[in-house]
Amino acid sequence: MNYRKLCGNDVSILGFGAMRLPIMNDDSKKIDTTNAHKMLDYALEHGINYIDTAYPYHGGESEKFIGKYLEKRNMRKDIYLTTKLPSWSIKEESDMDTYFHEQQQRLKTDYFDYYLIHSLNATSWENLKKLGILEWCENKKKEGSIHHIGFSFHDQYPVFKKIVNDYKNWE
Numbered sequence: 828m829n830y831r832k833l834c835g836n837d838v839s840i841l842g843f844g845a846m847r848l849p850i851m852n853d854d855s856k857k858i859d860t861t862n863a864h865k866m867l868d869y870a871l872e873h874g875i876n877y878i879d880t881a882y883p884y885h886g887g888e889s890e891k892f893i894g895k896y897l898e899k900r901n902m903r904k905d906i907y908l909t910t911k912l913p914s915w916s917i918k919e920e921s922d923m924d925t926y927f928h929e930q931q932q933r934l935k936t937d938y939f940d941y942y943l944i945h946s947l948n949a950t951s952w953e954n955l956k957k958l959g960i961l962e963w964c965e966n967k968k969k970e971g972s973i974h975h976i977g978f979s980f981h982d983q984y985p986v987f988k989k990i991v992n993d994y995k996n997w998e
Contacts, residue, residue, distance in 0.1 A: 828874025834975045834998050836940070838907050842877035843870045845889045856886035867896055871906070881911035881945055882930060890933035898935045910934060911945030911979060920958045927967070941998075942973040948982040952990050961994050 830837040849859040849866070867878075878897075880889045890910060897903045910930050917923055931937060944960065967973040975998040980987055991997065 830874075830876075833877075833907075834941075836907055838877045839875045841875055842879050842909075843867060843875050845878060845880040845893055846884045848885060848889060848892065850885070856888050858885055858888050858892050860892065863892060864896065871902070876905065877907045877909070879909045880934070881943075882913040882916075882926060883945075887933070890930060894933050894935035903936055907940040908934065908936065909941035909943060910939055911943040914944050914946055914951040914955060917951075917955060917958060917960075920963075923958070923960065923963050927972075931972070938972050938974060941975045941977060942967070943976075944978040947978050947980050947990055949986045949989075952986070952993075956993065965996070 829840045831840050832838075843866075849862040851857040851859045878893060880893050882890065884890070885892070893908075897906070897908075912923065912926055912930075916926065930939075942964070944955065944964075947955075964973065964976045968976065976996065977998055978990065980990065
């Protein structure tokens with residue numbers, strides 16, 4: 828496996844995305860854990876050390892699956908874990924902590940190597956800024972529960988430029 832520096836970490840150039848794990852009975856909430864375990868085992872045995880998931884993947888089951896997998900194999904410290912805050916669900920400032928703590932419980936971890944604000948667009952960005960998302964992220968970094976901050980994006984180029992320029996510490 829080849830590795831590249833990502834925020835100072837040696838991260839595999841191929842990551843394991845947990846958005847489309849194998850499922851049973853055409854039900855996206857029913858992860859086929861036997862085959863998903865085999866896939867993750869193979870990936871990690873071949874040097875992948877980056878796992879990406881998010882709050883809504885598999886109806887919330889992806890984070891739970893990854894958390895159980897890492898806990899059972901005692902591998903949390905061996906991989907770089909990324910998850911994402913569901914930007915569309917944040918209606919008030921306290922929602923950020925509510926979702927964050929739920930994600931920590933689901934993923935059975937006290938920190939995230941990379942934490943992304945998920946699916947930003949013009950509307951969600953303005954809402955999150957008003958609610959103090961940037962200060963919240965900085966506080967999580969200071970306390971050590973987020974190591975690196977980023978975002979995923981779904982809008983037009985001018986909105987992307989605005990988001991990038993609104994915060995100097997994106998990683």
